[in-house]
Amino acid sequence: MAVTILNCCTGCGACVAACPLAALTLMTERPGGYGRRRAFVRVARCTDCGACVPSCPHLALELPTLG
Ligand code: SF4
Ligand code: SF4
Numbered sequence: 001m002a003v004t005i006l007n008c009c010t011g012c013g014a015c016v017a018a019c020p021l022a023a024l025t026l027m028t029e030r031p032g033g034y035g036r037r038r039a040f041v042r043v044a045r046c047t048d049c050g051a052c053v054p055s056c057p058h059l060a061l062e063l064p065t066l067g
Contacts, residue, residue, distance in 0.1 A: 001064040002046035003053070009060040011037030018055035021045050 002023070016024045016039065023045035029035035039060070053061045 001048055002041045002043040003048065003050075004062045004064060005039050005041060006060045006062060008058050009038040009056075010058055011039065012057065013039075014057060015039055015052040015055050015061060018052045019046075020049070020051060021047065023047075024052060 011026055013026050016026060018024075023042045024039050025042065026037055027040050028037050048063055050063055053063060055061075
């Protein structure tokens with residue numbers, strides 16, 4: 001599992017510095033620098049620790065729920 005990035009992400013980048021495992025990165029939605037900039041999660045690195053969740057001013061980060 002990994003943290004979920006919701007569509008309300010503005011690409012502000014605040015979460016990137018908050019992740020101790022460098023699991024978050026900013027990218028454009030389309031290759032070549034086109035489209036909206038937003039956060040993406042490197043799923044293999046994310047441990048669901050939750051450290052990034054309160055760093056987002058737009059409430060765009062959600063931890064997966066069990067069940
Ligand atoms: S839940 Fe933890 S490991 Fe996953 S992206 Fe957020 S801060 Fe990084
Ligand atoms: S802090 Fe929130 S709005 Fe900003 S890039 Fe991260 S997920 Fe997106």
